[in-house]
Every structure is written in C-alpha cells, then in structure tokens.
Amino acid sequence: MSRRFIVEPRGLAPWWLKLLIPIGSVIAAMIIGAVFLAITGNDWVEVYRKMADAAFGSGRGFAETLVSATPLILTGVAAAIAFKMLVWNIGGEGQLIFGAIVAAGVGIWLAESTPQVIAIVAVVIAGAIGGAFWASLAAVPRVYLGTNEIITTLMLNFIALNLMQYLVLGSSSPWRDPEATQFPQGRPIVESGRIPEFFHRLDWGLFIAIGVAVIAWFVISKTRSGFEYRIVGDSFDAARYAGIKVPRKVLGTFLASGAAAGLAGSILVAGILGKMDPRSLDLGLGFTGIIVAALARLNPIAIIPVAILMGALNNAGPALQSIGVPSATVQILQGAILLFAVAGEFLISNRIHRPDPAAGEAKSEPEAQAA
Numbered sequence: 001m002s003r004r005f006i007v008e009p010r011g012l013a014p015w016w017l018k019l020l021i022p023i024g025s026v027i028a029a030m031i032i033g034a035v036f037l038a039i040t041g042n043d044w045v046e047v048y049r050k051m052a053d054a055a056f057g058s059g060r061g062f063a064e065t066l067v068s069a070t071p072l073i074l075t076g077v078a079a080a081i082a083f084k085m086l087v088w089n090i091g092g093e094g095q096l097i098f099g100a101i102v103a104a105g106v107g108i109w110l111a112e113s114t115p116q117v118i119a120i121v122a123v124v125i126a127g128a129i130g131g132a133f134w135a136s137l138a139a140v141p142r143v144y145l146g147t148n149e150i151i152t153t154l155m156l157n158f159i160a161l162n163l164m165q166y167l168v169l170g171s172s173s174p175w176r177d178p179e180a181t182q183f184p185q186g187r188p189i190v191e192s193g194r195i196p197e198f199f200h201r202l203d204w205g206l207f208i209a210i211g212v213a214v215i216a217w218f219v220i221s222k223t224r225s226g227f228e229y230r231i232v233g234d235s236f237d238a239a240r241y242a243g244i245k246v247p248r249k250v251l252g253t254f255l256a257s258g259a260a261a262g263l264a265g266s267i268l269v270a271g272i273l274g275k276m277d278p279r280s281l282d283l284g285l286g287f288t289g290i291i292v293a294a295l296a297r298l299n300p301i302a303i304i305p306v307a308i309l310m311g312a313l314n315n316a317g318p319a320l321q322s323i324g325v326p327s328a329t330v331q332i333l334q335g336a337i338l339l340f341a342v343a344g345e346f347l348i349s350n351r352i353h354r355p356d357p358a359a360g361e362a363k364s365e366p367e368a369q370a371a
Contacts, residue, residue, distance in 0.1 A: 010351045021344035022295050022302075026309070029336035036332065037325070047325055054319035055312035063200040067272060069311030071096070073209040074264035075289025076296065076303040077216050078131075082257040084220070084298045085233040087250055091138060091153030092261040093286025094160035095131040099262025101164055101175070102130030103269045104276035107189025108174055119193040123270045124208070124263065131262015132255045134160060139254030143247045149254075157286070165278050175276055186275035195271045205267035210304060212260060217300040229253070261286060288314075291338045297345075310334065 034044035055065045075092045082089035106126040110119050138152035167175040169184045177187040195203040220226040232239040232249045239246050264285065273280055292310055296302035313334060317327035 004355070005352050006355055007350050007352050010349060013348045017348060018297065021348055022297065022306070022341060025295060025337055025340035025344050028340045029333055032336045033329065033333045037329070042325055046323065047320065047329070050319055050323055051313070051316035054316040060200050061315065063202040065308060065312045065315045066202050066206055067311070068314040069307040070206045070209045070271075071264035071268055071285045072289055072292050072307035072310050073213055073304055074260050074267070075286050076292030076307050077213050077289075077300050078257045078260035078264075078286075079290045079293035080296065080298040080300055080303060081216060081220075081260065082253060083293060085229060085250065085253045086236075087142075087253050087257070088150045089135065089138070089153050089254060089257045090150055090290070091135065091156050091258070091286070092289050093284065094153070094157035095134045095258040095261035096265040096286050097157075097160040097164050097281055098134035098265070099127035099131035100265030100269050100276050100281055101160075101167065102133075102262070103127035103266035104175055104186065104189060107193040107269060108187055110190045110193055112190050112192065114190065114192050116192045119190060120195055120270060123189065123193045124195075124266045127266020127269065128259040128263040131265065132259040134262065135254050135258020136251075139251050139258075142254070143251045161282060164276065164281065168276065168278050177275070186273075186277045188275045189269065193270055194274055195267065197271075201272050203271045205271045208263070208267060212263065213300045213304055216260075220300070261289070264289075288334065291334055291341075294338055294345075295341045297348075 030048070034048070037044040037047055054061055056062050075096060078092045078095070079089065103123045103126045107119070107123045110122065114122075134156060135153075137156060138147075138149050141147040141152060142149040167173045168186050169176075172178075175187055177185045195205050197203045218226075220229060228239070228244050229249060231242060232244060232246055236246055239249070265281070268281065269276055288310055292303055292306050295309075296306045313330045317330040320327050320329055
C-alpha cells in the first residue's frame with residue numbers, strides 16, 4: 001500500500017486555522033529559542049522571564065514597548081498594502097529613512113514661531129510625501145518598464161541609508177548640527193514641530209500609526225476602490241478583464257506603501273528623536289515590518305498587536321545583556337517567527353493527506369470494466 005502524501009489546494013481555510021497558525025508560529029519560535037539558549041548554557045526560563053519583565057513589567061517598560069511598536073505598525077502596514085496586491089516592495093527601510101530626511105529638512109527649515117499644530121502636520125506629512133517619492137523611483141519603472149521591484153527597492157534601501165549618513169556624518173549640510181564638535185549629530189528640528197509626549201517617552205505618534213492601520217483596513221475591506229484592489233491582488237488578468245486599470249492601481253499601491261513607511265520616519269523625527277539621527281534610524285525597522293505583516297497575514301488590524309509583540313522583543317533586547325545573554329537573541333527569535341509564519345501560510349493554502357485506499361479501489365473497478 002502506498003504511503004505517499006498528497007498536497008492539494010485547501011480552498012477557503014477555516015477561521016480557527018488562520019488564527020492558530022500565527023499563534024503557533026510564535027510558540028514554535030519560542031521553543032526553538034529555548035533550545036538554542038539551553039544549548040548555549042543559559043537558563044531559558046530566566047531569559048524569557050527577564051524579557052517579559054522588561055517589556056511589560058512596569059509602566060515605563062510598557063511605554064517603551066509601545067514606542068518601539070509605533071514605527072513597526074506603519075512599516076507593517078506599508079508591507080501589507082504592497083504584498084496584498086502582489087507588489088513586492090522590499091524598500092520600506094529606505095522609504096522610512098528618506099521620509100525621515102525630508103521630515104527633518106522641513107523641521108529644520110520651519111521658523112520657531114510656527115504654530116505647533118501647523119509645524120507638526122507639516123513635518124509628519126513631509127515624511128509621508130518623502131516616502132512616497134522614494135517608492136516612486138521603483139514604482140514607475142515597475143509599472144511602465146516592467147523592471148523587477150524586488151531588486152530596485154532593495155538597492156534603494158542602501159542609497160537612502162548612505163545618503164542619510166552623508167548628510168550628517170560626511171558633509172556640512174543643513175541636517176548636521178553645527179554645535180556638535182566632538183561627534184557629528186543631526187540638527188534638532190524646531191521645538192514646535194515635536195509631537196507631545198503624554199506617558200514617559202510615549203507620544204501621540206502611536207495613535208497616528210493606529211489610525212493609519214484602521215484606515216488601511218477600512219479602505220481595503222469596505223470601499224469600492226478596495227474591492228478593485230483585492231481583485232488585482234487575486235489576478236492581474238481577471239482585473240484587466242473586469243476593466244480595472246491595473247497599472248494605475250499598482251502605482252497607487254506603491255505610493256501608498258511608501259507613504260506609510262515614510263510616515264514612520266517622520267514620526268520618529270518629530271517624536272522621540274527630535275532630529276535625523278543615523279544611529280537611531282538604521283535599525284532595520286523596514287525589514288522587521290515585513291515580519292510583522294507576514295505574521296499578521298497582511299491584515300492591517302492584526303498588524304497592531306503583532307507590532308506590539310515585536311516591539312516587546314526589541315525593547316527586551318538590551319535587558320538581556322544584564323544577565324550575560326547577547327541582545328542578538330531577539331533577532332534570532334524574530335527570524336524564527338518569520339520562518340514559521342511563512343511555513344504556516346503553506347498549511348493555510350494547502351492541505352496534506354494520505355490518499356483513501358477505498359476510493360482508489362472504487363475508482364479502479366470502472367477502469368477495469370472499461371478495459
């Protein structure tokens with residue numbers, strides 16, 4: 001008797017499986033992390049207890065978790081918007097950085113007498129426009145020339161990173177603080193352009209990020225434009241047959257994705273940083289946003305709790321050094337979560353089973369008669 005397994009499309013997966021796979025991905029990653037810690041001679045129970053205490057054990061720790069989660073919500077939404085339409089925008093990192101460059105430039109240019117509301121809105125929107133512009137450098141060739149957006153967005157990440165470092169570390173540009181003589185630093189933006197804090201270092205940028213996620217969910221799920229967007233994501237050919245202008249949709253999706261990532265950069269500049277700081281912006285937030293989007297299964301609302309989870313991991317990293325565990329353990333856990341989440345998507349889309357011997361015998365009888 002054959003013991004082979006058959007893989008076939010599942011069709012519509014049940015809701016409990018869609019919920020179980022992300023939760024199982026986190027649990028499986030934590031188990032792998034525990035095995036790794038045990039092999040390296042660490043007490044994994046103590047390590048996980050320390051991480052939980054650093055992330056949620058106090059008001060200040062929880063506030064820092066939400067501070068870390070704020071840009072991840074936006075970069076996660078940026079990735080989800082693009083990936084849901086099969087547009088592989090890997091450039092969230094570069095779009096965040098370029099958004100921060102533009103936001104900081106506007107914040108430096110504004111006068112100190114600018115009303116606070118106007119200054120904050122100008123800085124935040126400038127970052128979104130900067131991110132959309134940086135995304136357009138890959139979007140236009142993708143739509144009109146058929147170039148591979150994975151390569152172009154990935155390369156633009158490095159260009160944006162080096163441009164930011166040059167403006168602060170390698171030149172006397174307006175972005176560099178002329179009063180910093182010992183080590184180059186970014187010039188602070190005007191005080192009126194700073195987003196107010198309300199709990200430790202937590203500012204109102206968190207609610208801007210949550211609002212963007214909710215708006216993205218509403219537009220995709222409840223509007224006609226979102227319906228067309230979902231059709232394009234399912235099949236470009238079917239969308240063209242239905243009369244949808246696919247190039248325009250792809251271009252708009254790219255720009256919206258870049259704007260969300262650029263908004264993350266502007267909130268960092270107008271929020272906890274107050275300036276364009278290369279050391280604080282080069283943290284891989286755009287790449288972590290891809291993990292957030294994958295674990296949330298590209299659902300903008302689900303991105304919010306997933307981003308808080310990832311923010312907790314990022315916040316717990318420095319605390320691990322106090323017990324002799326490298327902070328890189330956090331990156332190992334995040335990578336493992338992504339791997340299990342991707343593997344889980346296969347199980348959501350397909351089911352694996354053994355062929356039914358009785359069905360095979362029943363099928364062979366008519367075939368034998370026909371022969």
